[in-house]
Amino acid sequence: MYTQALNEKPPSDTAISAAKARPEDAAKLARFQAIIDAEEKIEPNDWMPDGYRRTLQRQISQHAHSEIIGMQPEGNWLTRAPSLKRKAALLAKIQDEAGHGHYLYSAAETLGISREQYYEQLLSGRAKYSSIFNYPTLTWADMGAVGWLVDGAAIMNQIPLCRCSYGPYARAMIRVCKEESFHQRQGFEIMLTLCRGTPAQKAMAQDALDRFWWPVLMMFGPSDKDSMHSADSAKWKIKRFSNDELREKFIDATVPQGKFLGLTFPDPHLTFNDTTGHWEHGPIDWSEFKRVLAGDGPCNRQRLRNRRTSEADGTWVREAALAYAEKRRQRLAAAKVAAE
Ligand code: BYC
Numbered sequence: 644m645y646t647q648a649l650n651e652k653p654p655s656d657t658a659i660s661a662a663k664a665r666p667e668d669a670a671k672l673a674r675f676q677a678i679i680d681a682e683e684k685i686e687p688n689d690w691m692p693d694g695y696r697r698t699l700q701r702q703i704s705q706h707a708h709s710e711i712i713g714m715q716p717e718g719n720w721l722t723r724a725p726s727l728k729r730k731a732a733l734l735a736k737i738q739d740e741a742g743h744g745h746y747l748y749s750a751a752e753t754l755g756i757s758r759e760q761y762y763e764q765l766l767s768g769r770a771k772y773s774s775i776f777n778y779p780t781l782t783w784a785d786m787g788a789v790g791w792l793v794d795g796a797a798i799m800n801q802i803p804l805c806r807c808s809y810g811p812y813a814r815a816m817i818r819v820c821k822e823e824s825f826h827q828r829q830g831f832e833i834m835l836t837l838c839r840g841t842p843a844q845k846a847m848a849q850d851a852l853d854r855f856w857w858p859v860l861m862m863f864g865p866s867d868k869d870s871m872h873s874a875d876s877a878k879w880k881i882k883r884f885s886n887d888e889l890r891e892k893f894i895d896a897t898v899p900q901g902k903f904l905g906l907t908f909p910d911p912h913l914t915f916n917d918t919t920g921h922w923e924h925g926p927i928d929w930s931e932f933k934r935v936l937a938g939d940g941p942c943n944r945q946r947l948r949n950r951r952t953s954e955a956d957g958t959w960v961r962e963a964a965l966a967y968a969e970k971r972r973q974r975l976a977a978a979k980v981a982a983e
Pocket of ligand 1: 706740797800862863
């Protein structure tokens with residue numbers, strides 16, 4: 644999607660240390676910030692401060708990893724979907740997520756790190772991916788909860804990213820958001836069907852909400868006071884809303900949907916504040932969030948193990964594709980020589 648040939652060679656480590664040692668050129672910085680303040684896009688070959696580049700490399704690649712790892716909890720239910728229609732929709736959703744991962748890796752590559760290097764960061768356990776995908780999907784209702792809540796949270800976070808200052812990321816997000824909104828609807832529709840079904844089906848939907856609600860709220864990241872990257876990201880118009888603002892918007896949008904389903908949120912403190920017009924929630928267990936980020940969530944090890952196995956199992960496919968491309972190149976070159 645983005646032409647790598649346009650990119651400058653990534654700087655060597657020595658060049659990076661030299662750049663760190665000298666203060667950024669004040670005039671360049673001022674011009675860069677003026678472009679951002681004028682709501683214009685920064686493009687891959689434009690000058691950008693190291694911090695802006697690093698923030699985007701980190702965020703976009705984490706986002707890509709989340710899409711790819713996020714295929715696993717749903718893949719778990721593909722062979723057990725309750726009907727052909729449900730299976731087809733779930734399969735399409737999972738394939739969309741693979742596509743999102745690829746757009747995002749392409750966008751991240753424009754920042755001077757190759758896709759293979761990003762993969763390596765993920766497989767070695769150095770890169771983060773969204774905490775939510777370290778929770779198990781225990782019942783079919785979890786497919787409803789993931790679509791309704793996880794994709795619902797993803798849309799809330801990603802719609803503002805369509806206006807992110809970095810062109811390739813913003814453009815990738817437009818298509819991703821369109822597809823996420825179909826995902827959210829298919830999830831809600833699964834929940835609606837279960838909630839209108841037998842008491843056992845409704846109980847299954849309630850159980851899925853009980854297990855996913857708090858981890859979904861954590862998807863938006865630490866509270867604003869603990870969010871170390873937010874100030875820079877807001878200044879650079881990567882983030883348009885803070886973590887807490889997006890969490891609040893999500894709760895405001897989702898609580899009426901849950902009430903429509905006839906479900907109860909697992910938060911005794913959840914109350915509507917008539918003065919502010921917002922729902923207020925109880926305390927989030929940030930120790931759980933930290934545990935999951937540190938690699939000790941219910942499924943962290945399994946998710947990475949599966950990813951590493953897939954990468955190893957796919958080696959022969961990549962090698963075969965490269966060998967075929969090389970043979971084809973040689974055949975075409977030979978045919979050209981023969982024709983001359
Ligand atoms: N999980 O300073 P903060 C999807 C980390 S895919 C893990 O607030 P920032 C889907 C954060 O990285 C959804 N880590 O950071 C796919 C940082 O650590 P590092 C994925 C988290 O970046 C398949 C530290 O905590 N969406 O929807 O300003 C199926 C401090 O945080 C999390 C995206 O990736 C977390 N939840 O803000 C279905 C969206 N939260 O990196 C659905 C793009 C925070 O310094 N990303 N951390 O080691 C963003 O918008 C921002 O990166 C975040 C965090 C709001 C997530």
